[in-house]
Amino acid sequence: MNLESYYIPKQNISNPKGEDAHFIHKADYQTIGVADGVGGWTQRGVDEGKYARELMKNCVLALDSENKGVVNPMMVLNEAYFKTKAPGSSTACIITLTRDNYLHVVNVGDSGFMLFRDGEMVYKSPIQQRGFNCPYQLGRSKGSDRPSSAEELKVAVKERDILVVGTDGLFDNMFVSEMKEIIGNVEKEGLTPKELAWTLAELASYNSLDKDGDTPFAQAKRFAGCGQDKGGKVDDITVIVAYIVL
Structure with missing residues (x-):
């Protein structure tokens, strides 16, 4: 995999590192991971991103x-x-590319990935949540989840597929149609994985601050009967992009 990442922490003077964390392990293993520290811990005097990091x-x-x-x-x-x-506590998604050309994935919560092929989304990882905006979360405290709660799956990949991995700050603020439009220009504009990750993250960040626009988060909120609000969800945004090379 040819892969890179981009991270935009939401503006928070008290926590400049943000709540997200990720890794890319290129040497020997083609493995990546993302985690999103779950909100609410600040009220207990805890850095919400410390567990994820x-x-x-x-x-x-x-x-x-x-x-x-x-x-x-x-x-x-x-x-x-x-x-x-x-x-x-935090969500977590770990993905490795196997020798027989599968993505082997374990996922807890609402971080995850989308797989694009020939400009179309061919797979989206399922979300684990107990209710609107209440994802499964790993942690040691009472009420948190354990790795046994993780969903494990395998997804076949092909040469030139594009893998987009992210925290909910990405997926809550960008529709698939928006991603497809950008990904459709990868070859024409010669975008590198870093440039694509940056482009996706920046648009998600822009949408998160748009109080009048429609977003997946606003649609989910309406569907859950939690109000008729529009606009995005201000959140930390992590994007990892991988171009599949077999």
């Missing part, structure tokens, strides 16, 4: 400690989870 760091350590070769995302997540002691 420690979890992703421990995923990298788990990868480095594995024998070179086959990566088992569930084992990585389990090891990282039990080594993460920070207070808080």
Whole structure:
């Protein structure tokens, strides 16, 4: 995979690092991960992103400690989870490209990915949530989830597929049609993975601040009967883009 990332933390003077965290492990393993620290911990005096950052760091350590070769995302997540002691909780999505051309994925919560082929979205990872804006979340506190709650799946990929991985700050603020329009210009404009990640993140950020526009978040809110609001969801936005090379 040829891959890069881009991160836009929401403006928060008290927490400039934001709530999201991610990793890209190119050497030996084609594995990536994203995590989104769940809001609400600030009220308890906890940095909402600390758990996510420690979890992703421990995923990298788990990868480095594995024998070179086959990566088992569930084992990585389990090891990282039990080594993460920070207070808080987060979503998590870990993806590796297998030797037989599949994406092997474990996902907890509403971070996730979309797979595009020939300009069309061919797969979107399912969301795990207990209700509107209430995703599953890993953590050690009462009421948090464990790795056993993760959904594990495999998705076949082809040469030149485009993988877009992100936290909910991306998917809550961009419709698939908007992503398709941008991705459709990848070859014509010669966009690199870094440039595509930046373009997607910047548009999601713009939409998140548009109080009058329609967004997936606004539609989900209306569908859940939580109001008729329009506009985006101000949130941290992490985007990882991978061009599949087999």
